[in-house]
Amino acid sequence: xxxxxxxxxxxxxxxxxxxxxxxxxxxxxxxxxxxxxxxxxxxxxxxxxxxxxxxxxxxxxxxxxxxxxxxxxxxxxxxxxxxxxxxxxxxxxxxxxxxxxxxxxxxxxxxxxxxxxxxxxxxxxxxxxxxxxxxxxxxxxxxxxxxxxxxxxxxxxxxxxxxxxxxxxxxxxxxxxxxxxxxxxxxxxxxxxxxxxxxxxxxxxxxxxxxxxxxxxxxxxxxxxxxxxxxxxxxxxxxxxxxxxxxxxxxxxxxxxxxxxxxxxxxxxxxxxxxxxxxxxxxxxxxxxxxxxxxxxxxxxxxxxxxxxxxxxxxxxxxxxxxxxxxxxxxxxxxxxxxxxxxxxxxxxxxxxxxxxxxxxxxxxxxxxxxxxxxxxxxxxxxxxxxxxxxxxxxxxxxxxxxxxxxxxxxxxxxxxxxxxxxxxxxxxxxxxx
Numbered sequence: 162x163x164x165x166x167x168x169x170x171x172x173x174x175x176x177x178x179x180x181x182x183x184x185x186x187x188x189x190x191x192x193x194x195x196x197x198x199x200x201x202x203x204x205x206x207x208x209x210x211x212x213x214x215x216x217x218x219x220x221x222x223x224x225x226x227x228x229x230x231x232x233x234x235x236x237x238x239x240x241x242x243x244x245x246x247x248x249x250x251x252x253x254x255x256x257x258x259x260x261x262x263x264x265x266x267x268x269x270x271x272x273x274x275x276x277x278x279x280x281x282x283x284x285x286x287x288x289x290x291x292x293x294x295x296x297x298x299x300x301x302x303x304x305x306x307x308x309x310x311x312x313x314x315x316x317x318x319x320x321x322x323x324x325x326x327x328x329x330x331x332x333x334x335x336x337x338x339x340x341x342x343x344x345x346x347x348x349x350x351x352x353x354x355x356x357x358x359x360x361x362x363x364x365x366x367x368x369x370x371x372x373x374x375x376x377x378x379x380x381x382x383x384x385x386x387x388x389x390x391x392x393x394x395x396x397x398x399x400x401x402x403x404x405x406x407x408x409x410x411x412x413x414x415x416x417x418x419x420x421x422x423x424x425x426x427x428x429x430x431x432x433x434x435x436x437x438x439x440x441x442x443x444x445x446x447x448x449x450x451x452x453x454x455x456x457x458x459x460x461x462x463x464x465x466x467x468x469x470x471x472x473x474x475x476x477x478x479x480x481x482x483x484x485x486x487x488x489x490x491x492x493x494x495x496x497x498x499x500x501x502x503x504x505x506x507x508x509x510x511x512x513x514x515x516x517x518x519x520x521x522x523x524x525x526x527x528x529x530x531x532x533x534x535x536x537x538x539x540x541x542x543x544x545x546x547x548x549x550x551x552x553x554x555x556x557x558x559x560x561x562x563x564x565x566x567x568x569x570x571x572x573x574x575x576x577x578x579x580x581x582x583x584x585x586x587x588x589x590x591x592x593x594x595x
Contacts, residue, residue: 205265219241222241311475315478395414
């Protein structure tokens with residue numbers, strides 16, 4: 162009964178995490194030009210499908226067992242033989258959901274200028290190799306043995322995805338036209354959907370049935386507390402800069418959710434609010450730093466919303482260590498270990514990203530042409546507009562105009578010249594169609 166209950170819980174939470182793909186589509190889709198929205202949808206569908214295949218075939222074996230450097234368990238010879246074991250299959254499902262979320266994060270750095278073929282190759286390499294290697298080091302390898310706490314992936318999911326995305330933005334260069342969001346309600350709904358799904362993300366990270374009663378109540382409260390703190394921090398941070406920003410504010414909720422993932426099972430809710438405020442408040446300032454000092458075009462704020470809060474998340478979990486010096490619900494945390502893990506993800510993310518983008522550039526090229534970018538990726542890459550009704554169409558009065566002879570034109574001009582000024586406009590369509 163305990164196994165069935167725990168598996169059902171993980172499957173339910175994993176399904177909720179799956180819905181985050183829709184959230185990322187809405188979040189990114191609302192922040193890009195109207196001519197790039199279908200491309201965002203295609204990216205989400207593409208990495209979801211391709212990522213599932215590569216993670217099943219070899220990615221999970223790397224993440225879970227350290228394959229091929231280490232042997233597979235139970236005498237298995239093929240990296241996908243885990244499907245014969247229920248416990249390992251449940252782990253695969255949850256791990257896959259995390260991997261796909263991590264892949265969706267850097268997509269926001271590539272908006273409006275990356276080839277679709279390049280994105281698909283990037284996604285296969287990221288979900289199949291880049292993410293699994295670090296996930297193994299963090300949750301099953303040397304960092305786990307050091308006692309690093311990253312309960313729901315501040316480092317393993319968000320910091321890694323954000324760092325890789327920023328490196329990709331450097332390789333791609335800035336957009337020709339850095340237009341702002343075309344649909345704020347769409348973006349805001351995506352952010353709210355992601356916040357809702359975050360409960361699946363954090364509550365689905367409970368490591369065993371025996372931890373359900375001790376972990377889940379606090380995890381749920383801390384998730385909400387950090388989201389609230391992030392919203393308030395971003396609201397205040399943007400207000401200081403001018404007016405409360407409707408893009409920055411919901412992104413603050415996401416930054417708060419990111420920063421709490423490492424220590425969501427350890428800290429007090431008031432501390433969760435505090436770190437959420439910090440994560441949200443830094444967004445407008447970090448966004449300027451990324452754009453102006455680092456000269457990176459980050460259309461959806463991946464750096465300030467995922468990379469920085471992700472790195473910060475592991476550190477603030479370590480700063481809580483003196484409050485639980487004797488352990489808490491069987492968990493212990495040490496600041497030194499958290500700092501080491503933060504340094505490792507920073508180095509690994511930078512090095513692996515450079516290798517991946519050089520490889521992708523060599524095979525497919527990274528960026529569309531200037532003309533294709535100007536036309537919008539919906540048409541250039543997919544041959545279909547997201548909003549065809551946005552294209553200008555001739556007014557109905559012009560559509561009814563017919564060619565007329567020179568004699569008729571002369572008569573019409575004479576008639577118009579003799580007409581009172583207030584009747585000229587009204588007579589044009591009638592004369593032209595006569």
